[in-house]
Amino acid sequence: MDFYATDTIMAYAIASILNPDQSFASIDLHTTFHRPLLPGTAKLEAKVERKGKSIAYLTAEVFQNEKKCCSSVSSIMIKEH
Secondary structure, X not given: OOXXXXXXXHXXXXXXXXXXXXXXEEEEEEEEEOOOOOOOOOEEEEEXXXXXXXXXXXXXEEEEOXXXXXXXXXXXXXXXX
């Protein structure tokens, strides 16, 4: 798993709540690495913290063995077609 995993899971989170006539693009992404991710299974969680008309704010975390390995925050631009 690479560090793009949180960006990808946040994309799925925002896509799941947008209307079919809307698209999105990441405009800011900050990731903090708390500990190494080891070979094996990891759990990813993403959440849309707040969604406005043109900007959404999301968070994501990666856990392994019940310990946080990585956390990300992102700003997403929402576009109308």
